[in-house]
Amino acid sequence: MLLSDELRGNLMILKVWESRLDASKAPTLRRALFERIERGHQSIVLDLADVDFMDSAALSALIAAVKKLGPVGTISVASMRLPVARLFSVTKMDRVIPVKTTVREAIRGLAA
């Protein structure tokens, strides 16, 4: 799975260069998030601009990362396309994972 990261101050922007996040990719996504959390990153923005499908398995990886971060850290998602936005809405994940229109907005939100 193709990922890239960029550090902006204390904010980690993790870009997903995949069109699908499903059960076949969920373990890799989980490992990628956990590695960054274990390296001390507590504010992570997941850039999903290229993702046009996500399922409950990939969502499980995000939830696991939210739990690993605990109350101090934050994971947010940015640039969701309709299918991913719908998944977040139906599962109510937007109540625990902040949803931002763009990465820039997510950076502003986490920096505040």
Add this chain to the structure above:
Amino acid sequence: MRFRAVERNLDAIGPVADALRATLKDVLDEEGVACVELALVEALTNSIHFGPDPSAGPILVFLDVTDTEVAVEIDDGAPPVPGLFDGAGAEKLDFDPADRQNIPENGRGLSLIVLSMDEVGFRAAGDRSRLRMVRRR
């Protein structure tokens, strides 16, 4: 109409879903396509995780498009599971956002199927059983 035969491994799901999306893009609106795709993927993932092992052969996916509905059926060689979707739905997806450590990581697949499609159930097809999922147009 038989649409695809899917090998019983998770990497085989993506291409089938892509093919479904391409087929339905002129049939349903964007949200409709997203719903059917999600239901198919969740159902196939469940079959691969919990259904018969690969020795049972590929999972068969059927697609039927009419003026009024899109029907996707899956035959994974397993018998129907009565009550499989009992309790699945919006309530099952609820959780306390203030209690992050206890947010369930799994168990959303069946509810997502039910919430994405208008009808979900099993039907007999010869001596086999198919999971039938319908989205009305």
